[in-house]
Amino acid sequence: MSTIALALIPRAVALNLAIGAIVAALKLPVYLDSIGTVLVAALAGPLAGVLTGVTSNLVLGMLSSPTFIAFIPVTAVIGATAGFASRVGVFRSIPRAIAAGVVIGILAGVTSVPIVLALFGGVTAGGTGIITIILRALDLPLASAALISSISVDILDKVLSCIIVTVVLARLPRRIGARFGLPHPA
Amino acid sequence: MIPVLRADLSIVAYGDRTALRDIRLEISPGEIVGITGPVGAGKTTLALACAGLLGHAIPARIEGKIQHASLAPPLAGYVFDDPLAQFTGLGGTVEEEVAVGPENLAVPREAIRARVDRALAAADATHLAARPPDELSGGERQRVALACALALEAPLLVLDEPTAQLDPDATQRFGERLRVLAEHGTGVVLVSQDLDLLRALATRVLVLADGTARVSGHPAAVLEASEHADAVTTDTARSTPLFEARQLVAAYADRVVLDSLTLDVADGSAMAILGENGAGKTTLARVIMGLVPVREGSIIVGGRPLDGLPVHRRARHVGLVFQDPARQLFARTVLEEVAFGSRVLGAPARQAYDKAREALEAVDLTELEGVNPGDLAPQTQRLVAIAAAMASEPPVLILDEPTAGQDDEGKRRIAAAIVRQRKRGCAMVITHDLPFARRVCDHAVLLSNGRAASRVIRSAGHS
Amino acid sequence: MIDRLRRINPLTALAAVVLLITLTYVVPAPWGPLVALTVALLAAAMTGVARRVVIIAAAVAVPTWFFLVVMNALVAPQGATVNAGGIPIATGAFLPAAWISLRLGAAIAALGWVVMTTSPQRLVRALAQRGFPAWSQYLLAASLAAVPEARRRAREVLDAQRCRGLAVGGGPVARLRATLPLAGPLMVSLVADAERRALALDARAFDARGARTSLIDVADPNEERLLRALMWGLSITLLVWGLVQ
Numbered sequence: 001m002s003t004i005a006l007a008l009i010p011r012a013v014a015l016n017l018a019i020g021a022i023v024a025a026l027k028l029p030v031y032l033d034s035i036g037t038v039l040v041a042a043l044a045g046p047l048a049g050v051l052t053g054v055t056s057n058l059v060l061g062m063l064s065s066p067t068f069i070a071f072i073p074v075t076a077v078i079g080a081t082a083g084f085a086s087r088v089g090v091f092r093s094i095p096r097a098i099a100a101g102v103v104i105g106i107l108a109g110v111t112s113v114p115i116v117l118a119l120f121g122g123v124t125a126g127g128t129g130i131i132t133i134i135l136r137a138l139d140l141p142l143a144s145a146a147l148i149s150s151i152s153v154d155i156l157d158k159v160l161s162c163i164i165v166t167v168v169l170a171r172l173p174r175r176i177g178a179r180f181g182l183p184h185p186a
Numbered sequence: 187m188i189p190v191l192r193a194d195l196s197i198v199a200y201g202d203r204t205a206l207r208d209i210r211l212e213i214s215p216g217e218i219v220g221i222t223g224p225v226g227a228g229k230t231t232l233a234l235a236c237a238g239l240l241g242h243a244i245p246a247r248i249e250g251k252i253q254h255a256s257l258a259p260p261l262a263g264y265v266f267d268d269p270l271a272q273f274t275g276l277g278g279t280v281e282e283e284v285a286v287g288p289e290n291l292a293v294p295r296e297a298i299r300a301r302v303d304r305a306l307a308a309a310d311a312t313h314l315a316a317r318p319p320d321e322l323s324g325g326e327r328q329r330v331a332l333a334c335a336l337a338l339e340a341p342l343l344v345l346d347e348p349t350a351q352l353d354p355d356a357t358q359r360f361g362e363r364l365r366v367l368a369e370h371g372t373g374v375v376l377v378s379q380d381l382d383l384l385r386a387l388a389t390r391v392l393v394l395a396d397g398t399a400r401v402s403g404h405p406a407a408v409l410e411a412s413e414h415a416d417a418v419t420t421d422t423a424r425s426t427p428l429f430e431a432r433q434l435v436a437a438y439a440d441r442v443v444l445d446s447l448t449l450d451v452a453d454g455s456a457m458a459i460l461g462e463n464g465a466g467k468t469t470l471a472r473v474i475m476g477l478v479p480v481r482e483g484s485i486i487v488g489g490r491p492l493d494g495l496p497v498h499r500r501a502r503h504v505g506l507v508f509q510d511p512a513r514q515l516f517a518r519t520v521l522e523e524v525a526f527g528s529r530v531l532g533a534p535a536r537q538a539y540d541k542a543r544e545a546l547e548a549v550d551l552t553e554l555e556g557v558n559p560g561d562l563a564p565q566t567q568r569l570v571a572i573a574a575a576m577a578s579e580p581p582v583l584i585l586d587e588p589t590a591g592q593d594d595e596g597k598r599r600i601a602a603a604i605v606r607q608r609k610r611g612c613a614m615v616i617t618h619d620l621p622f623a624r625r626v627c628d629h630a631v632l633l634s635n636g637r638a639a640s641r642v643i644r645s646a647g648h649s
Numbered sequence: 650m651i652d653r654l655r656r657i658n659p660l661t662a663l664a665a666v667v668l669l670i671t672l673t674y675v676v677p678a679p680w681g682p683l684v685a686l687t688v689a690l691l692a693a694a695m696t697g698v699a700r701r702v703v704i705i706a707a708a709v710a711v712p713t714w715f716f717l718v719v720m721n722a723l724v725a726p727q728g729a730t731v732n733a734g735g736i737p738i739a740t741g742a743f744l745p746a747a748w749i750s751l752r753l754g755a756a757i758a759a760l761g762w763v764v765m766t767t768s769p770q771r772l773v774r775a776l777a778q779r780g781f782p783a784w785s786q787y788l789l790a791a792s793l794a795a796v797p798e799a800r801r802r803a804r805e806v807l808d809a810q811r812c813r814g815l816a817v818g819g820g821p822v823a824r825l826r827a828t829l830p831l832a833g834p835l836m837v838s839l840v841a842d843a844e845r846r847a848l849a850l851d852a853r854a855f856d857a858r859g860a861r862t863s864l865i866d867v868a869d870p871n872e873e874r875l876l877r878a879l880m881w882g883l884s885i886t887l888l889v890w891g892l893v894q
């Protein structure tokens with residue numbers, strides 16, 4: 001990995017944690033806390049994406065709550081998926097970015113379900129858990145309820161993250177973009 | 187004496203853009219070589235080349251030779267303008283951060299200890315050893331950055347605008363440190379826009395223009411006396427106050443920052459706001475914008491109180507240009523960036539772009555309207571931010587340290603912007619730059635302990 | 650003993666946490682998690698962080714128990730139920746919910762203890778002494794150091810854009826549209842910052858693959874090494890035993 005990619009990862013980890021201030025000011029119903037992971041994956045590939053995801057949750061585990069450490073596989077999957085997606089050029093147009101967001105959201109949801117089932121009995125205290133309980137009330141099996149609630153929350157979050165990353169990449173200063181091998185925009 | 191650096195560069199280029207041509211430079215131990223020139227002249231490229239960092243951290247094509255006195259790393263210590271960005275984060279305290287360089291060089295532990303102590307002492311930062319780097323003031327950080335570079339114990343020290351973000355006091359002390367280091371035999375390359383600093387320190391000065399040495403020699407011979415620029419003040423001041431602050435009290439937690447401050451700025455006038463760091467200058471700007479709540483007092487623009495208006499509504503009445511414009515630049519082009527304010531305030535696209543073009547013309551940036559603002563030099567970005575604030579035509583314009591790091595041409599453009607603003611309203615200029623304040627402002631106020639301690643008229647002069 | 654625990658090598662603390670978490674999830678409730686929780690709380694009490702450890706453990710364990718009970722006893726009751734004012738409540742759901750919460754609480758208490766008593770810089774140095782590569786030290790240490798700066802920058806972007814007239818309130822569409830001028834400058838400035846930080850690393854002779862030395866020595870006495878080996882061995886034995894069961 002190049003020194004600049006290595007130096008970018010800590011900024012992206014910090015972005016994952018700091019974007020909360022903007023989300024809170026706008027009162028948006030999402031977290032966007034993987035936006036830095038997606039950004040690094042798009043700029044520097046899957047390995048850098050995975051490292052960003054893993055480091056983010058380690059740091060969150062240290063600064064916020066140890067629970068985040070259990071979800072390291074989820075952020076690693078997000079980083080890897082976004083990195084491979086960027087290799088086929090998904091961050092070059094908004095429609096493709098939306099598609100990538102859906103795929104990343106589904107994979108993130110699928111990865112988190114076994115963790116939620118094994119460690120939390122299928123329900124985490126919060127918005128996602130409330131959806132799970134509502135789905136259980138509709139007689140859905142626990143695993144399906146957990147999967148659907150987790151995916152529905154993740155998709156919105158990852159789609160918005162992917163759209164923002166796509167716009168940011170298009171507007172990145174040429175000099176910086178060139179350092180990450182981005183083509184010069186016309 | 188063996189020179190610490192011998193550079194003979196025929197071409198240095200980034201991609202297809204040539205940054206330097208035909209530069210020859212030789213530096214002996216104990217010599218301080220100043221490098222200056224306008225924005226975009228290639229000063230930073232030359233600094234990076236001298237430090238042996240081109241081609242590593244920054245990809246570039248180099249034709250020519252650079253020879254350092256040391257054959258293996260570290261070739262040179264390097265300090266740049268942004269005090270915080272130079273810290274690696276590998277150390278939790280100042281002392282540990284200073285140790286990072288020797289640690290990377292795999293110096294044995296006992297030897298690191300001695301190096302760190304020497305470097306901290308030479309940078310006048312020994313008392314900061316146990317502090318977290320994040321909590322230091324700008325001047326303290328820059329001294330620690332110097333210590334970090336010194337701990338490498340290279341025979342050459344390269345500094346790129348090291349005092350750009352320091353106040354005059356901190357700049358002077360930083361300069362003293364450099365002089366002592368040179369007296370002890372370090373070769374120093376000092377890139378700076380601050381001609382006074384170069385005159386005081388440099389044994390030799392190289393003036394760059396368009397990537398090549400325009401002139402080189404003794405500072406007194408090379409640096410023509412600048413700052414003799416005439417006052418651009420036109421007599422636009424009218425007697426009606428456009429901006430009034432009435433007995434403002436503001437505080438962070440228990441610390442009172444503004445203590446019953448009263449201030450008038452007449453329509454057509456420009457007021458310089460002077461004072462030491464921590465005197466409350468930036469806080470005053472933040473209070474006016476509503477970013478910091480007032481405890482008591484009132485702010486009136488054009489007879490209308492702003493009290494209770496949310497920040498984004500005040501934007502119609504007051505424009506504020508922050509010290510660091512990089513926090514707001516995001517548009518595809520300079521024109522869109524400058525039009526952003528009028529757009530979010532509800533102006534139709536056509537009108538917003540017309541006003542944006544007018545504002546760009548005022549700072550002479552018309553030819554850059556299609557460029558991505560992120561690709562501009564920081565000094566030019568600041569001019570874009572000034573144009574952006576003027577484009578929505580606020581009656582009051584506040585500029586926070588607009589001339590930091592600017593060359594003469596940049597200062598001239600900012601002065602022109604202030605003249606234009608005075609025809610439409612009034613301006614407040616927070617600055618350490620007294621010559622500039624004399625040139626563009628008709629009034630000045632000295633803030634001290636959150637009060638407007640004295641009120642001075644330009645023609646009376648001030649120290 | 651207490652003094653010793655305060656100066657424990659971060660790697661020993663980590664090994665202890667792994668052992669406690671393995672114990673929590675391999676040995677059936679209540680004994681496994683109870684023993685782990687007791688040890689974690691005891692260690693926390695001896696190092697003066699008991700209150701904070703209890704708070705973060707309870708902050709996850711209690712709401713989880715509540716959500717599980719609501720779901721499994723009330724909303725979708727399974728097995729035998731009792732009638733409480735016309736509402737069937739599955740009584741068999743309470744105990745399993747308690748065990749899940751207890752395990753969570755024990756695991757978080759163990760992790761919380763190590764996080765609260767180990768400075769990240771010390772952990773990084775301990776890892777360095779064990780030969781972890783320079784890049785991994787950098788990722789962890791620089792990420793932690795970058796967080797306050799990024800938070801400050803996020804606030805500065807909010808301030809700067811509001812001063813230009815951007816409203817952060819309003820309807821959902823307006824708020825969604827405001828995301829870009831706020832997230833954008835933050836993201837672009839952080840990417841641009843990476844270039845300067847890379848320069849700073851190069852200027853300090855950083856080589857991601859190279860070996861480094863360290864100014865500060867993290868003590869690693871022989872007894873601790875032995876203890877650590879024992880704890881790792883015990884963790885693996887427990888895991889194997891759990892898998893066989």
